[in-house]
Amino acid sequence: MIDLIVNGRVLATAAKTVGELVAMQDYVGGKIATAVNGHFVPVGRRATTLLNPGDQVEIVTPRQGG
Amino acid sequence: MIDLIVNGRVLATAAKTVGELVAMQDYVGGKIATAVNGHFVPVGRRATTLLNPGDQVEIVTPRQGG
Amino acid sequence: MIDLIVNGRVLATAAKTVGELVAMQDYVGGKIATAVNGHFVPVGRRATTLLNPGDQVEIVTPRQGG
Amino acid sequence: MIDLIVNGRVLATAAKTVGELVAMQDYVGGKIATAVNGHFVPVGRRATTLLNPGDQVEIVTPRQGG
Amino acid sequence: MNIRDQTLHESDPLMLYGTAMRSRLLLGTAGYPSPAILADAVTAADAGVVTVSLRRETAGGKTGARFLDLINGLGVKVLPNTAGCRTAREAITTAEMARELFGTPWIKLEVIANDDTLQPDVFGLVEAADVLTRDGFQVFPYTTDDLSVAERLQRAGCEIIMPWAAPIGTARGIVNRAGLESLRAYFPSVTLIVDAGIGAPSHAAAAMELGYDAVLLNTAVAKAADPAVMAAAFAAAVKAGRLGFEAGLMPPRDMAMPSTPVAGTPFFDLEPKS
Amino acid sequence: MNIRDQTLHESDPLMLYGTAMRSRLLLGTAGYPSPAILADAVTAADAGVVTVSLRRETAGGKTGARFLDLINGLGVKVLPNTAGCRTAREAITTAEMARELFGTPWIKLEVIANDDTLQPDVFGLVEAADVLTRDGFQVFPYTTDDLSVAERLQRAGCEIIMPWAAPIGTARGIVNRAGLESLRAYFPSVTLIVDAGIGAPSHAAAAMELGYDAVLLNTAVAKAADPAVMAAAFAAAVKAGRLGFEAGLMPPRDMAMPSTPVAGTPFFDLEPKS
Amino acid sequence: MNIRDQTLHESDPLMLYGTAMRSRLLLGTAGYPSPAILADAVTAADAGVVTVSLRRETAGGKTGARFLDLINGLGVKVLPNTAGCRTAREAITTAEMARELFGTPWIKLEVIANDDTLQPDVFGLVEAADVLTRDGFQVFPYTTDDLSVAERLQRAGCEIIMPWAAPIGTARGIVNRAGLESLRAYFPSVTLIVDAGIGAPSHAAAAMELGYDAVLLNTAVAKAADPAVMAAAFAAAVKAGRLGFEAGLMPPRDMAMPSTPVAGTPFFDLEPKS
């Protein structure tokens, strides 16, 4: 188990990659994009992007905007 | 013959009424309205409106306007 | 006794002239000007200006103004 | 003799240093500051600042300004 | 766009002395490059009313008759004016001549204080409005944004008041916005038409956004490089301003406010690292 | 009105990085009372482009997917923004996530100096525009009316520049008219879109009259009492302003000028007798 | 500064019906926190004239006498007003009472159209000005910027006309600059005093820059946090604006122009190398 900061909140998880994190968080059906420590992680690289304790993960989705 | 001021210009005429003046000036076919000395003379009163020397006659017609 | 409207308020008084009214109302020391029914009553005519029931009397004095 | 660009104009001179150039140009009495190729040359370094053909020399003086 | 049609056309027509008008744009007929361009502009403006005037006819002239045929061919209502009159007397007589010539009780009443400024002479205006209303005219008075004058015009029987946005032909747009706002607030049920001073479609839209009932203009269209296209521009602007008024405009704010909600912004709680 | 159709639609469509758009109004999707009202507004606005953003999704959430379905159902092009980003880095990463999510190289680039004023941070903006353009993005930068910044944005590869009329959400309309005029004069061939600060249809018309190519707005429609009608109002205003620009506006004048010709005025040479 | 002294004080005093005034600032006496502060403000303003009014005295009251003593102690000329009068008749009678009480033929003539807007009723104003002038009064009419009204006031015998900058107490400053300019141009030899609507020293300076002869104000000073300091501010502003007018202001320009001459700029003919 490691501690991450996901969307600004601390989360303890067993996920070792961004892909696992997304799966565990049940985003699969959703339409999302991801970034780790301020850098974009394309969908194709989620499975190979390892997570380290303290990593800041952003998981975002389409919303209204001006 | 008397001198009138017709539309701001001196005019010597034998006309004794507004009606005669209009006829002599060949306005018949035209679409006009008349005033004498600043007062309106309706078409129905032109024949009976006598003209005196120095009368100021206005003979106007439709034009563009803002 | 007659009823007057003095400065917008009903007043029952024994005064027969503007002069008497001013005296009775103890304005003597004050710096005032008078009007009755919308017309100015100079100081010199107060004694001779008779009051009738229902007269509207204005008694004014200097104040701040813009 | 080398060709310089002094204050935007081509000048052929025998001066080998900024100091010599200033002296030859009879600026001595004047109140001036100097730059070569866009870099400031303080008064103390004029004598030791060598000039090369094509150098762009600025010689400026106080003027009115907003 | 059927939203606009509904809103403007069915829901509330412009009322001019009991006559319902589909369009809220009144157009002047002066100063166009040619009669044909004038006709195109009136069509493109989708105007329901055009203003006209009276001028002296030269002996034997037929100009007036030809102009009248042109106007009658446009299928619009005619609003004669008393342009150039400097006294109530001149304006009254001009109105009487206009009524006979055009066969309408409508009169755009102009009494000007002097020929330089074309400023309305509000005293002559109220006097003439009073006389003409008693005589059965339906008066469209061209006036300033003076509330005390508007009150007198209303008391004289005017159901329509036409304050200026700016002096005739200056094309400056609304000079005294607060003045026009207080007229609207003070006369909620009078038909208020902004007349004169409109130079651009945005000016017309702004007047309509204030809740004015209509706009009357001439020079901005007639003197445009392409009057017909400019007429179409003003038609759209008047509709835009009216719709904006009916839709309920948001007031200006002092503070900047985000349109996109801030909550949930990525990286929001992290320190910016430039 | 086929004059408008010709003028606006055929003759010169709005070009956005090579894509021709029929409409010159871009609409934001934030702050509407309901998704249904948002959909009505987009339709009434006849908008070809809508702006959207990215927000954090809560675990298991499907909100984003539902919103995306709504937008896709509108048949318009999508312009994602980087609202709320305070550094070039944040904006770049947000842009990359947006490109993956929305499948478009378009990005409305916002880098704000601080959260109170929402003022663009022009340094971060130019830096991010440069990086994103090299990376194949087509950048729509939200900026001020600063000419020196616009020059750098153009050098960074922006074919579109979006100066503000006034700070976001203030609804003040054009604050620095001269500034917008000189941008237009200085960049005749850049697509200039006024973004932010538009509060009323007349503001949008005024921007188009300056020769701006399009208007982007959100709050004024979303926060109107009736967003769909207000959207129709802005659609008409943008057309009005564009037509006015194309028709050739007359400049304001200092002196009053009569619209009705003075020559031939009845009574003209007589002394006024009050 | 003796330049100012020369220019303002000796060279051309303000003339009020034949009385030369050193100061071009007239100050109202209403709404101050205390009589002492009022006195300080009048001194700091260096005002030569103060306005006063008439109010009903309660039985036995001595308030009026006390106020009169205060004013008389200030060594300034007194200008009574007819504030609150809604008809010519009321204003005329009030003026007659004021002349008796204050022993001056001067009267600031106010006839208001209604109590909400405090808009001058220009019809009642002209009627009262006419009657009062015949009766020997020297009338200072408070009016709008309407040229046709000003003409009638002048014909009625007014040597002074006092147009508003904006409605009383709004503190908006000059709303219709063009209107005030054309009044000044049209009445070069009438004493024009801007009355009402002045909220800040810069507003007073702007009025004087237009060539107005003086400024009359009250609220902006009386309601300031520190009325005496604000009075000093307006005194300086009126002098500033007058000097600016006399010194010959440069007109605004559209193009940017360098203040520092470009000729001889270092590096000027070299290519910029960023």
Place this chain on the structure above:
Amino acid sequence: MNIRDQTLHESDPLMLYGTAMRSRLLLGTAGYPSPAILADAVTAADAGVVTVSLRRETAGGKTGARFLDLINGLGVKVLPNTAGCRTAREAITTAEMARELFGTPWIKLEVIANDDTLQPDVFGLVEAADVLTRDGFQVFPYTTDDLSVAERLQRAGCEIIMPWAAPIGTARGIVNRAGLESLRAYFPSVTLIVDAGIGAPSHAAAAMELGYDAVLLNTAVAKAADPAVMAAAFAAAVKAGRLGFEAGLMPPRDMAMPSTPVAGTPFFDLEPKS
């Protein structure tokens, strides 16, 4: 007037990098009809600081020396500028030459984006400010009203920021009032000086009323018909605006408010009888 003296001079002098200045007006020296008139203007302006520049000297020239003698004779502090510089590099070198010539660490930093608009190049400006501050200069940056640029200038070590009121030499006065207000609110403790665009004393007063610390101008004085009198006008205007700021201005109001109290108005409860 000793109220003014107290308020302005003792209570809070203007601080320029630790130097206390009695006067809040800084004056440019360019474009005067003659050196004598320049000297008169500086005296009449009661300016504590004058701006100067550097220009190329022709061989054997003594012009610069003569000009320097004139300035030194005025007993004021000298603020050299980098007018005309188009890159940070040019501005830095010009600043170094100025420091040697004038013996002051003060530099009015101008980096312009292009010669037509004289718009500040905010990128070059911040870069040069950063370099010069490290090198011991005390920088007076001429900038726009951009908040994000001002933040960077402050971070670069500028204790003074000089936003424009309008582009140099346009004499338009404050174009973006809200922008200047938010700069003042955002930088309460930075010395803010309005530089450029001031055309009339009322403009200078308005800037001071916003709480700005000082005004720098040149063209409006130099190009006036009588520069010395105009300089006195601006001196009075700056004092007026400062006093107004310190005295606490009343905000504008929408509704008209009577200055004379309504209570006790004669005839008040009676029906008006016209």
